[in-house]
Amino acid sequence: MARRYECGDPVDRATGLREAAAAVRRGELVVLPTDTVYGVGCDAFSAQAVADLLLAKGRGRAMPSPVLIGSPNTLHGLVTDFSEQAWELVDAFWPGPLTLVARHQPSLSWDLGETRGTVAVRMPLHPVAIELLTDVGPMAVSSANLTGYPSPQDCDAAQNMLGEAVAVYLDGGPTPAAVPSSIVDVTGKVPVLLRAGALGADRLREVVPDLEEAR
Secondary structure, three states, X not given: XXXXXXXXXXXXXXXXXXXXXXXXXXXXXXXXXXOOOOEEEEEOOOHHHHHHHHHHHOOOOOOOOOEEOOOHHHHHHHEEOOOHHHHHHHHHHOOOOEEEEEEEOOOOOOOOOOOOOEEEEEOOOOHHHHHHHHHHOOEEEEEOOOOOOOOXXXXXXXXXXXXXXXXXXXXXXOOOOOOOOEEEEOOOOXXXXXXXXXXXXXXXXXXXXXXXXXX
């Protein structure tokens, strides 16, 4: 039976984070708040857990799950050929609503879907999310909705859609906005804006002036 914890209560929050971390280590799914929308996540290195996540959402492998991390330092073990411009974007916008698509280390034993050697990675600006990620390490996290339905801004909406497919729900209250993160591809010589979400092209160009926009 799914368990839910109110993170506005210090005791419930501590218990919830402990239970969520244990669930992730068992290969189960958890729902957590972020600075954009609620996410459903699991151990990024458990192929079965990632498969369960995609199944719970009704999502195919052609739409692989992004990865959330609790510190920029974690990038050193996950990505390769990370450019100076990519680091400048990290310094300027992390933690925050910026997802970077980078080439992942070929030695990593994970299966996030059909990634073609890349990973979409982000550090969210939310204390509950960061505390969980710091404890358990990188998590595969996607918006906590059924595919084709709106991304949830509160725990009720996430639980109504995902139900018993999730072991632990961390209720951090309503998220600030339904605007998704912006996505920038940093696998090439020039950063490319794939999705203008919370950060528009003009704001990103203040840091990387040669940013291009996907056509």
